[in-house]
Amino acid sequence: MSGPAGAPPRTMGLGRALVALYAVFAVAAVSRAGVQIATDFEAAPLAYLLSAFSGVVYVLATLGLARTGARWRRVAWAACSVELVGVITVGFLSLADPQAFPDSTVWSGFGSGYVYVPLVLPVLGLVYLRRESRRR
Amino acid sequence: MSGTLVAVVCVLALVMTVWAVATVALDKRVQLPHLVGLAVVELGVLALVGAGVAALVSGTRPAELATAIAYLVVAPFLLPAATFWTIADRSRPSTLVLVVGCFAVVVVLYRVYLLFQVTA
Numbered sequence: 051m052s053g054p055a056g057a058p059p060r061t062m063g064l065g066r067a068l069v070a071l072y073a074v075f076a077v078a079a080v081s082r083a084g085v086q087i088a089t090d091f092e093a094a095p096l097a098y099l100l101s102a103f104s105g106v107v108y109v110l111a112t113l114g115l116a117r118t119g120a121r122w123r124r125v126a127w128a129a130c131s132v133e134l135v136g137v138i139t140v141g142f143l144s145l146a147d148p149q150a151f152p153d154s155t156v157w158s159g160f161g162s163g164y165v166y167v168p169l170v171l172p173v174l175g176l177v178y179l180r181r182e183s184r185r186r
Numbered sequence: 187m188s189g190t191l192v193a194v195v196c197v198l199a200l201v202m203t204v205w206a207v208a209t210v211a212l213d214k215r216v217q218l219p220h221l222v223g224l225a226v227v228e229l230g231v232l233a234l235v236g237a238g239v240a241a242l243v244s245g246t247r248p249a250e251l252a253t254a255i256a257y258l259v260v261a262p263f264l265l266p267a268a269t270f271w272t273i274a275d276r277s278r279p280s281t282l283v284l285v286v287g288c289f290a291v292v293v294v295l296y297r298v299y300l301l302f303q304v305t306a
Contacts, residue, residue: 066275067282070268074290077260085252 065115068178071171072112078164079105079156100140101155107133111175127179134172137161141169187237187302192295195230199291202227206284216272216281224284227291228265234295235261238302247306254301261294 083101091098107129114126141160161168202223209216238258248254268287272280 063275063277063279064282066271066277066280067286070271070283070286073267073271074264074286081256081260082253085250085256089252 065178065182068174069112069116071167072108072115072175075156075164075168075171076105076108076112079108082156097155097158100157104133104136104156107136111172115175115178123179123183126175130172130175130179133168134176137168137172187234187241187299189299191230191234191237192299195227195234196292196295198227198230199288199295203285203288203292206281206288210279210281210285213278215276215278216284220284221269224265224269224288227288228262231261231265231291231295234298238298241302246302248301249304249306250301251306254298257294257298257301261291261298264291264294 079101083098083105086094086098086101110125111129111133114122114124114129116122137157137160140155140157144155144158156164156168160166205220205223209220235258238254242255242258264287268283268290272283272287
């Protein structure tokens, strides 16, 4: 499945910086989830499963943005949207009901443990995808 | 783990971050001097990872052992991955990848330092 005629063969410029940021968060979220689930799963299963889920979303977003072609773009759109909904939902829940999140996830407190990058990242991703689709 | 060494390597990585920002701002490309700078920072990272592994082998046990090991495993790959991802595309904004990578090195090294401060 290739992109429309004239589409760049690979992600370029600003998009690559975005992919790099996503890759950092993919590694951070996946390894965090791995450590949490492997060492102390009983302590906070909900938070740890959420960590794992966010890790998968970041990996999909990274791949979706790094590859080109309509199918990968759909993956990127879906992953960035899920991520935005996730960070906002978990952000509110973690403030409203801290007991449910005794150990933090990447998305707790709107990503405050990661200088709010998790909140900004999906917005940047969606803006980039929109701009790219208009350029074609 | 030596706080001084961590500070030195972090400052080097920060300098590299600023340099990469300047390169994007001035609309220049990544050249050989950048790669030399990146190599210097990477050597510092490898020295710190070596120090961390040596501390683990000689019996230091960070309270969050698994997390500490995960950071030590990931750290050496940050700059090579960022460098590869930058130079694979010659458009100028792709140098921002180096900004992300170098800053990630600063954060990771600082986290490693903190993790090794709290031992079981």
